[in-house]
Every structure is written in structure tokens, then in C-alpha cells.
Amino acid sequence: MGFVNVKKKEVLIKIVYYGPGRGGKTTNLDYINNKFKERIKTDMVSIKTHGDRTLFFDFLPVDIGKIKGFDIKIQLYTVPGQVKYNATRKLVLKGVDGLVFVADSQVEMREKNKLALEQMKENLAAMNKDIAKIPLVLQYNKADLREEGIPLLDFETLEQDLNSDLGVPSFEGSAVTGYNVVKTLKKAISLTMISFKKELL
Amino acid sequence: MYGISQEQLDEIDSLLIHELIGVGVHSAIVVDVAGNVIAEHDNGNNTTIDVHSFAALAAGNFAAVDAMAQLVGEQEFSLHFHKGETESIHFSKVNSDILLITIFGNDISLGFLRLKTTEVIEKIKSIWTTTQY
Numbered sequence: 279m280g281f282v283n284v285k286k287k288e289v290l291i292k293i294v295y296y297g298p299g300r301g302g303k304t305t306n307l308d309y310i311n312n313k314f315k316e317r318i319k320t321d322m323v324s325i326k327t328h329g330d331r332t333l334f335f336d337f338l339p340v341d342i343g344k345i346k347g348f349d350i351k352i353q354l355y356t357v358p359g360q361v362k363y364n365a366t367r368k369l370v371l372k373g374v375d376g377l378v379f380v381a382d383s384q385v386e387m388r389e390k391n392k393l394a395l396e397q398m399k400e401n402l403a404a405m406n407k408d409i410a411k412i413p414l415v416l417q418y419n420k421a422d423l424r425e426e427g428i429p430l431l432d433f434e435t436l437e438q439d440l441n442s443d444l445g446v447p448s449f450e451g452s453a454v455t456g457y458n459v460v461k462t463l464k465k466a467i468s469l470t471m472i473s474f475k476k477e478l479l
Numbered sequence: 480m481y482g483i484s485q486e487q488l489d490e491i492d493s494l495l496i497h498e499l500i501g502v503g504v505h506s507a508i509v510v511d512v513a514g515n516v517i518a519e520h521d522n523g524n525n526t527t528i529d530v531h532s533f534a535a536l537a538a539g540n541f542a543a544v545d546a547m548a549q550l551v552g553e554q555e556f557s558l559h560f561h562k563g564e565t566e567s568i569h570f571s572k573v574n575s576d577i578l579l580i581t582i583f584g585n586d587i588s589l590g591f592l593r594l595k596t597t598e599v600i601e602k603i604k605s606i607w608t609t610t611q612y
Contacts, residue, residue, distance in 0.1 A: 281515040282482030282611075285489070289480075290515040320529040323536060334543070337514075338537040353514065353535065369542040373513020375480070476482045 279373040280474060288349040289474075292373055293466050297358030298387060298394040299331070299379035302419040305453035306380060307354055310463060313456065316429055317341050332358040335370045342467065352467060356368050359394070368401050376470035378462055380453070381440060383418045383430040386438065396422040409444065413469035414439055415461045416448035422455050483611045488518060490606045495520045498599050499581060502519050504592070505566065506582040509573070509603065514538035517577065528582075537580050541570055560589065573598050 281290045295303040304324065307314045311322045318340055325334035336356040343350060357367040379398065381391040399409045431439075431451055441448050447465050451458035491509060499507040506521040506528065513534040520550055521527065529586060541559070548556045559570040569581045569592055583592055 279511070279513055279515075280480035281511060281513075281517065282480060283488065283517070284482060284485050285492075292513055292515070320532055323532045325536075325539075335535075337532060339531045339535075351531070353531065355514075355535070365546055366543070367496055369546065370537060372542060373511065373515070373540075478480050 280375045280470075282348070286349075287347055288351055289345075290353060290462050291375045291467075291470055291474075292353050292355065293376040293378065293463075293470060294371060294374045295354065295356040295380055295417075296367070296371075296394070296398050297359055298382055298390040299361070301359055301380045301382040301387070301391075301394075302453035303356040303359060303380045304332055304336050306337050306378070306417070306419075306459055306462070307356055309453055309459045310354065311338055312342065313460065314340060322459050328441070329437075331360065332356055333363075334358065334366055338381060345471070350471075354463075361393075364397065364401070366396075366409045371405065374402075374407075376466045376473075377415070378466050379414065379416050379440070380419050381416060383420045383436065383450070384423065385431055387430045387463065388431060388435075391436075392439055413466060413473050414444065414446045415466045415469065416444075416446060416463055417451040417458065418448065419451050419453055420451045421457060422452040451464055483517075483610055485605050487609075491518045491603060492520065494602055494606075496600050498595060498602075502591075502595055503587050504581045504583045504595075506535075507535065508580045508582075509579065510534040510538055510578055511577050512538055512542065512575075521582075533580075537570060537578065541572070541578055555569070558593075569596060570594070571600060573600050573605060577603070577607065579603065 297303050323337040327333045338354040340352045342352055355370050387402045402409050424430050447463050449458040453459055495507040498521050500522050508519040511519040516530055516534045519530050545555050557572045561568045571579050573579050
């Protein structure tokens with residue numbers, strides 16, 4: 279849950295990248311970390327397995343500037359994507375303000391995307407949060423693989439599978455090349471800020 | 480989104496400075512369970528830590544140990560302690576929303592620190608009666 283510190287004049291916001299394993303959540307954060315190095319004063323924290331997969335979470339704090347004199351600090355987290363780590367995913371979701379769901383566009387990942395989204399919905403419900411109300415952006419990652427001849431689901435199919443009920447902003451993306459990575463994050467931040475504004479009114 | 484008043488923050492700051500830093504604790508941090516830093520103070524003599532990363536890890540660590548507690552049939556483990564060669568870390572739960580973390584050296588005994596943190600926790604609890612928004 280976002281915290282407003284009236285003394286330090288700062289607002290802390292938690293945005294979590296969620297999605298199936300090996301979908302590109304950490305790669306999104308890596309790209310943001312490299313792209314905005316000058317705004318990120320610290321190293322990205324990653325708790326990984328020996329196989330380089332996220333075990334607990336990645337954490338990246340980004341300062342995005344001021345709104346009405348308050349410093350806005352966005353704290354980006356990823357969850358571990360592997361099915362067996364659901365208990366850990368629930369812990370990372372605690373106090374979440376906004377979400378980016380990173381889907382893997384590869385044809386073979388179709389069911390895993392749907393399962394991960396369904397589980398995210400359940401995990402949110404367990405914390406009394408409604409997926410329909412929380413700021414959420416979908417990213418259909420790995421668009422770069424199309425050029426390598428790897429079969430990908432088209433945008434319409436992904437929309438039908440994942441976004442037909444939700445109707446949230448969605449982007450095709452490539453975390454490796456950076457295509458739409460920043461656009462996805464900006465959208466997630468703006469939706470989260472709008473939802474905060476609504477809470478304050 | 481939530482917040483607490485300037486007065487509440489001032490009172491918490493004053494507690495951390497006088498009751499903890501004042502008795503030799505190197506660093507005292509109040510974080511919420513989402514990993515947000517609510518208040519932090521240090522004695523200025525020790526290497527400054529990246530407090531936001533520290534808070535994220537501390538909240539994650541606390542949540543993980545809480546989940547382990549439930550697996551062994553405990554409601555919670557309300558305090559954790561990590562012993563280092565020169566610096567040690569003590570975590571304690573203030574209420575269901577916030578944690579108090581202290582970093583201290585070998586010059587303070589664990590017993591004394593526990594006594595002080597228990598006092599501070601009770602005082603923070605009485606300050607943390609309302610949140611805003």
C-alpha cells in the first residue's frame with residue numbers, strides 16, 4: 279500500500295511485475311535499470327537461485343520526480359514465476375499498488391499465461407483486492423522472437439485469452455530490446471497515480 | 480494509499496533518536512509490511528546503508544519467516560535476530576502493519592537492546608492509533 283510521508287514530502291508506491299516463469303519480468307527491470315541509471319541511485323536487488331531464476335523477488339527503486347512538492351518514489355518488484363513459488367508470490371504482492379502482468383507471447387506458453395493470470399486474481403482476492411479495481415497493465419512480451427521465426431500468439435489471441443474480461447491497457451513488448459518496456463511502466467505508473475487521486479478525493 | 484500525520488512522524492522520529500540511537504544503536508528503521516520506509520535514523524558514524532533496498536528485503540524476510548512460523552503451527556515469530564561479526568540486526572513486529580528494525584554493534588548487549596526495543600514498540604503502538612486517507 280502506498281505510503282505518503284508528509285514529513286519527508288515523499289510518496290512511496292509499489293508496482294509488482296507478475297507473470298509466468300521465464301516470461302521476462304526480471305528482464306523488464308534490467309532494462310529499466312540500465313535505461314534510467316541516472317535516476318536510480320542504488321543497485322537492483324535480486325534474490326536468485328543458482329540457475330539465475332528469481333527465487334524471492336527483484337527490487338528496483340526509481341525516483342520519477344515531484345508532484346505538488348512530493349517526491350514520487352516508485353518501488354518496482356518482480357515475483358518468482360515458477361508455479362511452485364506461489365507462497366512467495368503472495369508475500370511480494372503484499373501492499374501492492376499497481377501491477378504489470380508480463381505474458382509470454384510464445385504459442386507454447388498460452389496456457390501458462392492464462393494460469394498465471396488466474397492465480398494472480400486468486401492471490402489478490404485472498405488479500406481482499408479485486409483485480410478489476412487494481413491498476414493493471416498487460417505486456418505481451420518477446421515480440422522480438424517473431425523475427426527469429428519462433429511461432430508467437432498474435433495480439434488478438436492474447437487479448438482474447440487474457441484481456442477480454444479485464445479490458446485494461448495492453449502492449450506488445452520486448453524486454454530484451456526495450457520495445458514498449460518504458461511505455462508499459464509509464465502506463466502502470468499513471469494508472470496507479472490516478473487511482474491514488476481517486477482515493478484522496 | 481495511507482499516511483500518518485506530521486505529529487505522529489515527529490513522535491516516532493523522536494523515539495528512534497532518543498530511545499535507540501541515543502543508547503548506542505547504529506541505525507533504527509520503521510518499515511511497513513509492504514516494504515515502505517516510514518522513519519529511519521542512524522548515528523552518522525557507520526557506513527550508510529541503502530535504506531529502501533534494506534526495507535524491501537527486511538519486509539520480505541519478515542513475511543517469509545512469518546509464513547514459516549505458520550507451517551510449524553506458530554501464529555508468528557515476533558522477533559528475529561541476525562548476528563554478525565561487528566554488526567547485528569534485530570527485527571521486531573510492532574503491529575500487523577509495521578516492523579521496527581535496529582542495527583547495532585558489539586558494544587550493546589542483546590538483552591539491553593531487547594529491553595529498549597520492547598519499550599519503543601509499546602510507545603510506537605500508542606502513536607500508531609490512526610492512519611490517514
